[in-house]
Amino acid sequence: MNRVLYIPLRLACDLGSIASRMVNAIVFNGSTAQTLSARAYLxxxxxxxxxxxxxxxxxxxxxxxxxxxxxxxxxEVERARYVLQRLEGMR
Structure with missing residues (x-):
């Protein structure tokens, strides 16, 4: 996929994730670090x-x-692992 198509698609996915996290936190009293989908799975x-x-x-x-x-x-697990690896590299 070329960059011109990738950027709007990625932005739309990220905005959807943010909206899901917001609904999880506000409506369902959950964490902003978790989407509704991941919460439903767990x-x-x-x-x-x-x-x-x-x-x-x-x-x-x-x-x-x-x-x-x-x-x-x-x-979400993969994103958390990535963040932890980045933090390890900062020591």
Whole structure:
């Protein structure tokens, strides 16, 4: 993908992530460090509400991904690992 197409696509994805984090924090009293999708993946194992929320989120994103909430959680873990590696390099 060329840069002219990549930049707006990346920006749209980042804005969607920010919106998801904001809704998680304000509406669901969650963390700003976690998207609704990642939260649904983690809490869906213990909570009926989050299990159902995960089903809804996966249905919305089915066009793009088979299992979106798991992918979102994996992305957040990968982002956290990256930050930790960068912090280690600063010592």
């Amino acid at each position: 809490e869906g194992r213990d909570s009926r509400f989050w299990f159902r929320m995960g089903k809804i989120i996966n249905a919305v994103f089915r066009v793009f991904q088979e299992y979106h909430i798991r992918w979102a959680w994996e992305q």
